[in-house]
Amino acid sequence: MSRAETAIGTGAEAFVRPRPLWTLGLFRDELRTTFRRWRTLALLGVLAAVPVLVGIAVRIETGDGSSSGGGGEGPAFVSQITNNGLFLVFTALAATLPFFLPMAVGVIAGDAVAGEAGAGTLRYLLVAPAGRTRLLLTKYAAVMVFCLAATLVVAVSALAVGALLFPLGDLTTISGTRITFAEGLVRALLIALVVAASLLGVAALGLFVSTLTNSGIAAMATTVGLLITVQIVDQIPQLHALHPYLFSHYWLSFADLMREPVHWDDLTRNLGLQALYALVFGSAAWARFTTKDVTA
Numbered sequence: 001m002s003r004a005e006t007a008i009g010t011g012a013e014a015f016v017r018p019r020p021l022w023t024l025g026l027f028r029d030e031l032r033t034t035f036r037r038w039r040t041l042a043l044l045g046v047l048a049a050v051p052v053l054v055g056i057a058v059r060i061e062t063g064d065g066s067s068s069g070g071g072g073e074g075p076a077f078v079s080q081i082t083n084n085g086l087f088l089v090f091t092a093l094a095a096t097l098p099f100f101l102p103m104a105v106g107v108i109a110g111d112a113v114a115g116e117a118g119a120g121t122l123r124y125l126l127v128a129p130a131g132r133t134r135l136l137l138t139k140y141a142a143v144m145v146f147c148l149a150a151t152l153v154v155a156v157s158a159l160a161v162g163a164l165l166f167p168l169g170d171l172t173t174i175s176g177t178r179i180t181f182a183e184g185l186v187r188a189l190l191i192a193l194v195v196a197a198s199l200l201g202v203a204a205l206g207l208f209v210s211t212l213t214n215s216g217i218a219a220m221a222t223t224v225g226l227l228i229t230v231q232i233v234d235q236i237p238q239l240h241a242l243h244p245y246l247f248s249h250y251w252l253s254f255a256d257l258m259r260e261p262v263h264w265d266d267l268t269r270n271l272g273l274q275a276l277y278a279l280v281f282g283s284a285a286w287a288r289f290t291t292k293d294v295t296a
Contacts, residue, residue, distance in 0.1 A: 106202055136211075
């Protein structure tokens, strides 16, 4: 049985050990390839710059001692930045989530398969032997890591800028209760994780589009175009019946984590919707990729 794990030959037949659906080496190589590309670094740089711009703008606006207006949820967190720099984290995530973060994810996901095909390296990856299912799972996992990395880049940049430009300390939740700075940091981390999870639907959609073409640019443009279209549809009141089924509809529900007690309804709807999109478009990407005639 010692040789059975590799191959057993009986006449003309050979039984080979099935290849696993996951290997750490392939995943590590995919991560290295993804995060070494200049495009990835440029996207992360742009995301890191957004909190800097927001923080400087608020600092300049309130330099005469006045306070920025607004109150409530989402981008209205900006009204609290001058009181506590930690609110810059929430503001930056709310500012980047509608477009910048999903656009960055759409670019990476759209290029995942189509970029390899366009560069002529996809068939060599399949011969390596990676296997189509394993390769697709690895690429989606790498995009998921990028979702988390991009979100943390925004959060960490915002926290650093907030600490430099504004005071830190206990903070007031949307419900008006006071929590400690340590608890605020924990909630900021939870919010970052929720925002990263909110991008999984876009990642699956982009990966599916990436399996439909051999042009990385076309896949990226299509994914970003679909993202913009969904955002527009989500703003049309006459199409309100569709809104709960759009992957972007509950994105800003992360603000409910800053309530006391936390409101979980929209948060769970958002996470469930992202899981549904990941399942549907991930399955579609697998069905397409495993039957695709790879010539590049």
